[in-house]
Amino acid sequence: MNRPTGTGPAPKGPLEGPLEGPLEGLDARLVVERGAFRLDVALTVAPGEVVALLGPNGAGKTTALRALAGLEPLTDGHLRLDGTELERVPPESRPVGVVFQDYLLFPHLSALDNVAFGPRCRGASKAEARERAAGWLERLGLTAHAGARPRRLSGGQAQRVALARALATSPRLLLLDEPLAALDARTRLEVRAQLRRHLAEFEAVAVLVTHDPLDAMVLADRLVVVEDGRVVQEGTPAETARRPRTDYIAQLVGLNLYRGRADGHTVRLDTGAEVTVTESLAGPVFVAFPPVAVTLHGDRPADISARNVWRCEVAGLETHGDQIRADLTGELPLAADLTTVAAAQLDLRPGAEVWAAVKAAQTHAYPV
Template identity: 85%
Template sequence: MTDLDKTAHDTVDAGSSPAAAGTERAEGAEGLDARLVVDRGGFRLDVSLTAAPGDVVALLGPNGAGKTTALRALAGLVPLTDGRLRLDGVELDRTPPESRPVGVVFQDYLLFPHLSALDNVAFGPRCHGASKAAARAQAAVWLDRMGLAEHAGAKPRRLSGGQAQRVALARALATHPRLLLLDEPLAALDARTRLEVRAQLRRHLADFEAVAVLVTHDPLDAMVLADRLVVVEDGQVVQEGTPGDIARHPRTDYIAHLVGLNLYKGRAEGHTVRLDAGPEITTTEELTGPVFVTFPPTAVTLYRDRPTGVSARNLWRCEVTGLETHGDQIRAGLAGELPLAADVTTVAAAELGLHPGAQVWAAVKATQTHAYPA
């Protein structure tokens, strides 16, 4: 067995019964219940995850946040320093990777280059004792489900990125895992292929009856594929909830940037929020105490000169720090009384003469802000 074969055997196609490793199942416990504590040099991961069968949970966070470490801990590739790892009531933290009912789809798929698509998928059932004929029959069924029946005999080098991703997914699912781990499964695809494969992956995950954990830095992948998001920064969970809740109520600058909002923290007294660092913002909500305030860059109107017909309550003098294309608009980064991002059309940017260093006035209507308790 080659090193690559062993890697896949120990991770992608793990799926032996935990009972065989001397563990016992707790009555009435299903799904994932984990607290993953891993100390690695000066970095400490401490993340709690729970999920019921059928749930898709996305771990979202910036590079270095600890997402991949958490995934590797779930797979058994990184030992826990502390905490717990239970799957369907079975303690897994001391169970070797090859004995865990876990399937993994890696970012680069790790397909065996010397095997056909059919034999790549059949590898897992073969490792679990199925005959060659039975394993290949199961693999054929999975490839058909993935729409790849006609590519069964193709080697990985002859597959497109989207096809390779589906073969890797079929290989992980062929062992009937109770936990499916997906490490940036769409990152290697071009934009057009990603759109198609994301839709296919969503359908496959909707049919998956166990727990799926998706690691990604792409907010769209997370929003489309997951039932619940767990946002990790510096090894800690900073926010979790449904995609809709996370998008409406970001609680860190990273999340706000991810969902495309300007975010500020301050103290509210009625409709006025005094920011921790900066001016006041007038909002439609009437609140008291610590709050967050958000508004989208599209809510910001820019003026070259101080406007006379605009209320001064949400009006700030700013300097353009940078410009970048954002979809069909131009996003301007602004510093000054209130650091913010503003989206304007290309025509408006030209008329305003926007360039780094340009002085402008930024206005936001109170009705376009959103305040909520911090």
């Protein structure tokens, strides 16, 4: 996404009221200790950048978001937004807008008054707040629903009202907690596209928490992957998808991932198997390849390098899109995608023995 960056005063954009002072972005180290769990995550986000915190359940994503909002006190670390220390600033006084997973709209207020609530809390008169709210509802295509209460809104409409409410106070930091999780698949597709457009026009810092890789890939400029309270990988969506560094990330982006030691074009994996790769490397490496690159055979194929053929056993089968995914154990545990016709021809079933093969050209090796 093309967004303005820099440290000078921000111009007034189509989705932003006037912002006072320079935009410097977010500089934080979030340390939160709670029982046996410890979160220690460093975040640096530039103005106009959208960063997605991605990770499995219990990784610490929501704890990090709550710490940014001031709802979870820091045990250690720091939190600076546009050069201002926020650790001791109460949540209601922070220039932060939050879109919660369940939206948390006030059920007794209309959409207009829900959006006007923030400006009213910041000192705007009732007329000023409602005028600003009406402008936001218009920008988000909700003018016709201004008088509707939340129970009268669809999921997509409620999500946009929640976004308008968060943006109506001209926040320097926008936090989105699983903003599309409550939507059905069809509505999610439409609202994801709308949200991407709105975030592209947002001039300050946006942090998105999600466990959905597609939401992260579509909405974010950069991914920060958190596991067990710490950052395990960060980079652009394309970089992260191409070079996963943990099993969790590999599964998200649909790759078989292994760790081993390279000696030229041969990698001896930690599992004991060997893989021939196109890259010539030395030392600890990752090797990745997609399930669709795996071919299965009833007998050992003779036309592929012996190092890229492994005897396996089918542990399970499941529908994966328009294909069948086979989970294999044996010399090299892996996932393979094949058509229903191919699965039938091989008579695949749990316990069946097969040979799995991958061409060297379809592997990707990179340093640890």
